[in-house]
Amino acid sequence: MKRLSIAGLGAIALIATVPFVSQVPGVASLWHSTSAVAQNVQTKGQIQLRLEAEKQVVAQDQQGKQSQKWEPLKGQVVVRPGDVLRYTLTGENKSDRPVKNLTLNQPIPKGMVYVLKSVNATNNARVTYSIDGGGSFVENPTVKVTLADGKVETKPAPAIAYTNIRLQIPSVAAKTTVKATYQTQVR
Template sequence: MKRTSIFTLSLIATIAISTLASQPGIASLQNLGNMISQAVQQKAQVELSLSVAKQVKQDDKVTWQESGDRVTAQPSDVLRYSLKSQNKGNKAVKNLVMTQPIPAGMSYVLKSTTQPAANVTYSIDGGKSFVASPMVAVKLANGQIEQRPAPATAYTHVRWQLNEAIAPGQSAKVSYQVVVR
């Protein structure tokens, strides 16, 4: 009896849906569903790649030794991390935000970020908040607290918010430098 009831209900639901689908209002909803699925298929796809280069100083000339994704470094070596975002989709990517942590055992080199058409902000609290000029509270000899620029060793993350869209097939590259502690 239950099998017959479930079968009957399924048949009635199928007939009701096919009848409603022939109505103009329902047909436009189906078209809307098709348009939505097409829009989802035409989504932006960003591929990120990170590379590192080591600063080499020779005869007062500074060059960068590209190392791909790994480098051997000693204390006081300066490294440049580059993050490339490539639009692999078929739609422009707008308002892309890229965030990079400062690797453990390294300190950010102040004012070393590249920022082609981007707002750059920094975190000194493990990536919880970002500001353009991080400040720390310093207790003075007289007991007063004063806000001062955060030292390079306090920086934990760098964030770029691109102001320009990345067209399909195009890319954007940002970088920052660190010194090995």
């Protein structure tokens, strides 16, 4: 009888832990998920999402000319401060209907800094940013800075302040793909 109740408690703890683990930075990476499905309930559309990461590698040839390429991140990868990573978010509309008003929210991973103006998106996506953990989004985040003379000025937010990127896509046609890339740098 004791074994059954301990096993039951273990199952309940696992069920309660899985949603929590996916939200804890560092622990979430232990759960290898390469795609997700987003649904638009009103039109019954279905978008399959995939997020991939690449590391920028800069090489120099014998003549001193530098070249840049992107290497996919797979398995156990070591990144160092200053390394630049490029994330590619792909959404494929698998349904026979267009999906309207798709919103994708990408948090900037902890330990990373968003590379300003690095977003490149298809399908007329409107790109906005958050500097408050996803509470609010604007196209050009600003912060208030107190100057030495006591005056307060509004200035563009520094890259380190960015916490989320939001893409709002007006429409994704049936059986088509949308794509967005953005870069971050390891602190």
